[in-house]
Amino acid sequence: MKIQSPATNFLNQTQQTPKQLAEQLATGKKVNSAADDAAALQIIDRLTSQQDGYGQAVRNAYDGISYSQVTESSLSGVNDAVSRIRELSLQAGNGALSDNDRAALQEEVVQLQSQITETFENASFGGKPLFDGQSVSFQVGPDANTTQKTTPSDGSFAAAIATIDISTQAGAQAAIDISDQASDEINAQRAELGAFQNTLASTIKGLGTQQENIVASQSRIQDTDYAQAVSRQASNDILTNASIALRGQANQSAESILSLL
Template sequence: MAMNSVNTNVGALVALQNLNATNSELSKTQSRINTGKKVASAKDDGATWAIAQSQRANSQSLNAVQDSLNRGRSVIDVAVAAGESVSDLLLSMKEKALAASDASLDSTSRAALNEDFKALRDQIGKAVSNADFNGTNLIKTGATSIQALANADGSSKLTVGAEVLALGGSIVTVAAAGTIGTVTTATAMITTVGTSITNVGASLARLGTKAKAFDLHSAFVTKLQDALDAGVGNLVDADLAKESAKLQALQTKQQLGVQALSIANQSSQSLLSLFRG
């Protein structure tokens, strides 16, 4: 049997507990709406928050990977541009050498062709020496391979080998002092330049393949970042449509709780009627 007491209002206590619980839920829902997240801090859900932080770290680390890939790709692009210029110069040099191999040329014409040839030859050196990006040159004498980051922990890398296109090397076999001043040297130079053209074409093909690999991997990293960010969103983002509906329900429940507490608090007043004559 329920006891009527002025010291302990059981109904008010129950109503207050329910109202406090409703207020707590309402506060959580409002926080989710304000932040857009159902897990905004470790105290909301420690395990989920820790997983989300780990994936955020991976996603942010991929920004460094993208930067590294972009730098590597730029180095390759500069090398390819210079290599294509070298190839074009070699084509012109072969034309000059072929013209100079004509024994019927007079000395004036031969000298003019030789000067043109030497100017083209020297331009190869300029193109090679100026093919720098951020202090890196893949085609100059002494060039070494470069590496770019390929994953978030740095354990995997993309490597691009050097393709030395300097004069007198294994690819451009035209000597730094090569000329076509005589029929004999011009005839020999035709073969030398032809070999160089073939070698440079192979070098550019290798660089082009690496450039494409960088492009493909950069596209993959972008997709991977998007997938990681979406995964983190699935873990921590709030369903705002659901939270909006819940907010309205809790606000109504809160109003009813306040009324219930008010009614419970009035019960002690009814005890006074028992003492009225």
């Protein structure tokens, strides 16, 4: 069995260090495998999973905002149509108009009724109906059951609007009340959607803060301290040169002893 000299052992150790330092400097990570630090690697993997979870939660929350914005925009269009119907109803309530005049106004009402019905039947977000009365839940956290939900209108008041007929003064008076009730429901729904958007915006801000904290924690464990690594590399280069010199001196001494023998 060949026994290595202390100088040789020291040289071998100093020659192994540059490989690890070079990898750390090249990748920017001081933990590149379980061999570097098994415990730290497990923590890094968990933090990476959490970071990915927060990132997806943020994207989900933005989807929720987009969903509510599209829904609110559709309701805004319906509200404009309802407001126009109310305006026409007020006009039809004027005793100076003839039946033919009111019939002409009713023709526009019919078109507006069709527009409202079409919106509630066909409006969708990514293929999902907006006004089916079903709650829509968004996963806005990295853990189970961290959700936010909203329940858009089912458009049931559209049925009342569809009955409006302002071809008579009595019908015009009834239409005013129906329009007011519909407008109140629409505005209440839009207010809820606005609150939902604000809640999601606040959630996104909180998620962003938590994600930043996780990234910072992961960085402290994983990332290479370049100043320290370069300093270690320079120090190791000096030790390597010194060990080579010591080994050379040891070899010369051994040769001198052999020559004497």
